[in-house]
Amino acid sequence: MPLPLADLLITGGSVLPGDPRDGRFARADVLVRDGLIAAIGPDLEAPGAERVDATGAFVLPGFVDTHHHLWEASLRGLTADWSALDFFWGVRAHHAGAHEARDVHAGTYAGAVAALDAGITTVLDAAHAVNTPEHAREGLRAVRESGVRALFCYGLTTTPGAEAFTAEQRLADLRALHANEFTSQNAATRVRLGVAVNDIGSVPWTRTRTEFHLARELGLPSTVHSRSLWGELSAPEITWLHRDGLLAADQVHAHANAATDGELALLAEAGAAVSSTPETEVMLGLGYPALARAAELGIPTGLGTDIQAGSPADPFAWMRAALQAVRGQRHQRVLETGGSTGLGTPTPSVRDVLHHATLGGARALGLGGVTGSLEVGKAADVLVLRTDGVHQRPVVDPVATVVLHSRASDVDTVLVAGEVVKRAGLLLGGRADRATDLADTTWARLTPRITSRGGLLPPRPEGVLKHMAAAGAANAPEWARS
Template sequence: MTTGATGATGTTGGRTLVRNGHVLTMDPALGDLPGADVLIEDGRITAVGPSLDAAGAEIIDATGHLVLPGLIDTHRHTWQSLMRGICGDWTLADYYFGIRLGISPAYEPDDVRLGNLVGGVDALDSGVTTLLDFSHCNNTPEHSDAAVRGLQEAGIRAAFCYGFFESSPEATRFGTHADRLADYHRVADTHFGSGGLLTLGVSLSEIFGLPWADTVAELAAARERNALLVNHSGCVFGSVLCGGITELDALGLLGPDIVHVHCTAFGDEEWAALARSGGKVSFAPETELNMGFGIPPFDRCRSHGIAPTLSADVISLNSGDLWHQLRFGLGVARSQLALPVNRSGAMPDDVGISCRDALSWCTADAADALGLGDRTGSLTPGKQADLILVGGAAIDQHPRIDPYSTLVFQTSAADVRTVLVDGRVVKRDGVLTVTDLDRLTAEADSAADRILGRVRDAGRELPGTPPGAWAAIEPMARGFRAEALRAVAER
């Protein structure tokens, strides 16, 4: 059976041959293979090379297309997909008071499910086959379960990172932080015992946003389950909130299992501690540049030998299209390299970072950051068949002189023609196959209206940021930091 370049209907458990594409494996040992095939059996890549045996296989004709690993987003608040673009003119403080304290309490469980479904499908549409879901709208156990269901319905590979954040006492059913921890363990037991596309993680509450003992308990709960950890780090200038890296380091609590997000306000001591720990880094350039976080510190990653990764972060501001972050990020990273040369009155001899290097930020490097490097991130035989076909007749794909330059600078979601997750086609001929898109978008519009209606009924104005917002938070944060410093002194 042969279909068009994006007309496959193969599923996990079958045999599929992606034939005659320009294959960018992102595996240094395999390299780039123009005019090659990718053989998929039982959801795994079993061979990559020219003229592979197609006996009994469904054929996806990839002629004229780039074939590469699916993109990987290392930090996305997927539930906020129902609030798309509401934060276009908001600062970080506006986001905190408007989304986290204003809108989150108005979400019902099915809103979280629908938000994760919409967000997961949106990610797949642009070729993101794996994401880290920083899930912090778990207002009740029903919200937690609904968040997992939404990702499952989307059919995306994801690290579901359970967040313990309290949006407001009236919106939650958790009396204590211990109740939160118990719900996390319930979710782990209920949803993460039998494999599948989802893996378990923990989204730490912002450090110094709650008592230090609670932070330590969250770390312990994650590690008890060998779960991935993710943390908003060093992103509030002039505040200790979202700090804590040196204290964690002093207590031996850092490690390679933590993805540190943003890191824009880190100093030398924090970067040195992070590098020693083997920790991972995720930048969201659109968020950081637009909400006042500062400049994504690609240069600090480079100087410390840390591979950066990329994220779409908040769809309440950003596009869910990771190609945007890739372009923004590479532009920032190259400009940081050029700046000292420019300031000396000269021009750089080269750009310093190649397009292939940048693509690795959201493929192989991102897979390693999520602890999934043995499953995805490259088209290596033995890995899961998460891959995309980019190209077709779109004018922005022709002529294609350099494949990596085309991907980084010329590609959008519309150019992603085929998407496979675990060997199953979820987008074909440029059309998503995992859902009725008209029905889903109508449901999303209705749900957004209901959520914002509840916000209005509660008498809340958006974003509702009080004057001197950070100054008001700082005494509490410094008090929690003092607890951490006492723990360090007593060690």
């Protein structure tokens, strides 16, 4: 039985309670008790409580990352100048299979600690390098050791090179993990179990159906890469799921860039969520983020990192990339049709993206009642953001200061469920040394394996894309095959 955490009082900060979109900053203290926010108000009395002085700083809800493959932090920087196709071929088809269970542990731990350092307190980990049952358990162990709040989504993807762990065995292993460790999970459980189903079209439709049915049977939320490919590699995936009765409210559809407005309406009707990862979507070539289109239909919509192989775990970067990509796309359309005189107020706003990075993301993960905003009774997932940087003053609009003028290095203190994981700018519990050590050691271990399997980016055999397109068509639902 763990000892109850001592009361903690965050004093004197400029606190942002309620939906961050409303920007209602107020000078207040925040009392944390038993992992929850017990009170928010001026001059709170809490004799004996440990104190965190937030004078002159912002007190914000922790950020929520709705799509992240934490294990890929073992490959930081590798995919810098790659396209989505290079990524599929290099990382998914090759390097995933080169990861031993201890490499998945190391990457996942390093990835989660970097997330915490930047103020991310909740993450959906789409753990798709499950080459053996041990890989799943090592990834899960790393998430738990980091201290982050997580929806650990067991990856059902068959990794090339790890076919010995069959599709049927994966389903059975997911059942076993659920039965052994997660039968009593509820929304407030720090690390919960979910399912990351196979990319649609990459496996026969009967298997796609089985995976979604299993998630439903076990009562587990699920996530899927959705509508992120274009042209001959694309398919009306959301329409297929809808027609087969497989859409549900506890699903996170990652990317959805190529989704039509009609398909987004199907997600809205089902209550399913969308995750946009603007940095990777724009840089790898998945298309402009669906973020604003989805949000405008009332879909719970969050932001995320996706892959640390090519992007930082940095919510400030997500928010700015979202503004740049979505506004850029919308502006361009106006400029090309009506010229500069057609420009109106840009959307989304800084308030919108702050919402998506916090409460919107929490709602997308089904955790809107637990985290994503500072409210009495919610988990104490809190960050203190310094505002004394030369890059931040004056503070004309606090929301703009957070979104446009703050950096991950301004994150001073981070609490997850009341546990202080970062204080005075430093990660606690030996996390920083351990994470850098594990990341470096793992990369050193992986390098010869990757070299012997064709190098950092193995040459793509001719015809492999045609093969992918043909497989996608063959894996359509029976009734959709032409």
